[in-house]
Amino acid sequence: MAIELSRIEEFALIRLNRPAAHNALSFQLVEDLSAAIDEVAASDARTLLVTGAGEKAFCAGADIGELAGRSMIQTKRGAERGQAVMAKLERLPIPSVAIVNGYAFGGGLELALACTFRLVTPNAKVALPEIKLGLIPGYGGTQRLPRVIGETRALEMILTGKAIDAQTAVAWGLASRLVEGDPVAQGIAFAREFSGYSLPVLGLAREAVMRAQDTPIHEGLKIEADLSTLAFQTDDATEGTAAFVAKRKPAFKDR
Numbered sequence: 001m002a003i004e005l006s007r008i009e010e011f012a013l014i015r016l017n018r019p020a021a022h023n024a025l026s027f028q029l030v031e032d033l034s035a036a037i038d039e040v041a042a043s044d045a046r047t048l049l050v051t052g053a054g055e056k057a058f059c060a061g062a063d064i065g066e067l068a069g070r071s072m073i074q075t076k077r078g079a080e081r082g083q084a085v086m087a088k089l090e091r092l093p094i095p096s097v098a099i100v101n102g103y104a105f106g107g108g109l110e111l112a113l114a115c116t117f118r119l120v121t122p123n124a125k126v127a128l129p130e131i132k133l134g135l136i137p138g139y140g141g142t143q144r145l146p147r148v149i150g151e152t153r154a155l156e157m158i159l160t161g162k163a164i165d166a167q168t169a170v171a172w173g174l175a176s177r178l179v180e181g182d183p184v185a186q187g188i189a190f191a192r193e194f195s196g197y198s199l200p201v202l203g204l205a206r207e208a209v210m211r212a213q214d215t216p217i218h219e220g221l222k223i224e225a226d227l228s229t230l231a232f233q234t235d236d237a238t239e240g241t242a243a244f245v246a247k248r249k250p251a252f253k254d255r
Helices: 028-040 070-090 107-113 131-133 141-149 151-160 166-171 183-191 199-212 219-231 235-246
Strands: 003-008 013-017 045-050 057-059 098-099 102-107 117-120 125-127
Touching: 003 028, 013 028, 013 183, 028 070, 045 057, 045 107, 045 183, 057 107, 070 107, 070 219, 098 107, 102 107, 107 141, 117 166, 117 183, 117 235, 131 151, 141 151, 141 219, 199 219, 199 235
Parallel strands: 013 045, 045 098, 057 102, 098 117, 102 125
Antiparallel strands: 003 013
16 A cells, blocks of 8 residues: 555554655545545544654655646646645644655645654755746645745755755754654653643644734734633633642543
């Protein structure tokens, strides 16, 4: 299978499994990824981890051999489909962590950008190199990258197509941290820092931050007030505040 979906305790794991093709995003792999995301959304997993098979590549981007001879309509529909799958990942009701082990180029970086967090291994390199083929990113790269690292650095990456290494990715805020050792184990260790909190409240916090990207601050503050009020109405907020007063660990129930 081009996609492997497995479970490790409370964590779902999607592994791109085309190592001979550097885990490139074929059209079929995009469809398999969409189905896997749906399956994760319907499960009781608390966090989704996404990585690539092998040690060389997280995902090398589009399967270039599939792009030749496509009509303008086919190309546009393909971009829209890829964008829809990435948006589905971004809107997943649980947090997601991309563990970038090796190259994440083009659609591979766009996949990582659709995740809530990104971790990078020491051999990671990330790029949007489409300009070198006379193309531009089509799965959300021109929209998400500036929101993560700012317009100036995003333009530098997109207009030059150059790759940045793991240390630069962390320094620019593209990745949360550099991890060494087993990538999946490191992803789980990172996810445990938040996976025990209330899922509904985690979702409200994510929504507030995401909506801030497209909203003037005075409107964003109204959104924050609304979502904060909703958080206060949850049973988990009652439990959390009671646990704080009683100096004990809260037992969240996700409601």
